[in-house]
Amino acid sequence: MSDVRPHEIMVPTTAPDDARLRFIGKIHTPWSDRKDCPRQGKIDGPECRIEIFEPWVPALKGIEDYDRIEILYWLDKARRDLVVQNPGHSDSVFGTFALRSPVRPNPIGTVLAKLVSVDGATLVVRGLDCLDGTPLLDLKPDRCAFSPKASPKPAAT
Numbered sequence: 001m002s003d004v005r006p007h008e009i010m011v012p013t014t015a016p017d018d019a020r021l022r023f024i025g026k027i028h029t030p031w032s033d034r035k036d037c038p039r040q041g042k043i044d045g046p047e048c049r050i051e052i053f054e055p056w057v058p059a060l061k062g063i064e065d066y067d068r069i070e071i072l073y074w075l076d077k078a079r080r081d082l083v084v085q086n087p088g089h090s091d092s093v094f095g096t097f098a099l100r101s102p103v104r105p106n107p108i109g110t111v112l113a114k115l116v117s118v119d120g121a122t123l124v125v126r127g128l129d130c131l132d133g134t135p136l137l138d139l140k141p142d143r144c145a146f147s148p149k150a151s152p153k154p155a156a157t
């Protein structure tokens with residue numbers, strides 16, 4: 001791929017076909033151009049919609065109990081071959097693993113978002129920073145609130 005900035009280092013990579021991730025849904029946001037996306041989502045950002053695909057809809061059971069959820073997504077429009085980057089917002093040069101740039105060998109993005117509502121296969125959240133149509137990889141409850149909120153099962157007699 002071209003468009004390497006000064007001081008950036010590109011490495012040869014194999015075809016990115018070995019991860020075999022499943023996309024379990026699609027994220028709908030107000031942003032269709034990367035330059036309009038926030039660099040990091042904010043909890044008071046706009047409401048965004050997450051559409052969960054079948055057969056994964058039953059996997060949402062119980063998620064409504066959580067105020068914050070972690071969202072993992074695949075930054076599908078990002079290049080994946082830079083080890084050193086010269087971010088547009090900075091005068092300095094950094095290694096890829098010292099940045100939260102979408103440009104990385106496996107372009108996984110994460111946010112801790114506010115869960116606004118759940119209705120069937122659709123979640124409404126605040127706190128995203130990705131393009132409209134970004135593929136969804138996974139959802140997890142806030143790591144500080146991982147215990148299921150349901151009452152414990154009665155002890156066996």
Ligand SMILES: C[S@@+](CC[C@H](N)C(=O)[O-])C[C@H]1O[C@@H](n2cnc3c(N)ncnc32)[C@H](O)[C@@H]1O
Pocket residue numbers: 034035037038039040041074075076077078100101102108109110111129130131134135
């Ligand atoms: C800096 S990344 C941060 C992602 C995530 N919050 C993280 O820290 O892992 C967010 C930026 O990625 C870019 N981006 C958003 N959606 C993308 C997509 N589907 N493919 C490639 N780049 C994307 C936009 O420029 C956005 O501002």
